[in-house]
Amino acid sequence: DVQLVESGGGLVQAGGSLRLSCAASGFTFDDYAIGWFRQAPGKEREGLSCISSEDGSTYYADSVKGQFTISSNNAKNTVYLQMNSLKPEDTAVYYCAATYGTSWCLNKDAINYWGKGVLVTVSS
Secondary structure (H helix, E strand, O other): OOEEEEEOOEEEEOOOOEEEEEEEEOOOHHHEEEEEEEEOOOOOOEEEEEEEOOOOOEEEOOOOOOOEEEEEEHHHOEEEEEEOOOOHHHOEEEEEEEEEEOOOOOOHHHOOEEOOOEEEEEEO
8 A cells, every 4th residue: 555654743833944754655656756735724725846766857846945855865755855944834734745756846736645644733
């Protein structure tokens, strides 16, 4: 069975940092781009960043460039999202997602597999 299991969420004060992890299993990791989305209450799900498991190419939404960094450990089939300088508006459920290929890895309509999400709360 395909699984994307997120971890690392929680409560952090504004200005703090968190690192999210996504452990993938049940599919050929190198064939997919793994990305991170978030959804705040009352808002649409937003693509943040993704990484090609094949060549390590990374992609970022303008909203998180310079603030978030994506990386992967292919030996562990795990992708990370380092989030720095967190703000209350970063509060959301963060989802890991897998897309076959990389062309649309920040497009929520192109995602093949979703994780269940992890809550990140940034207090002011």
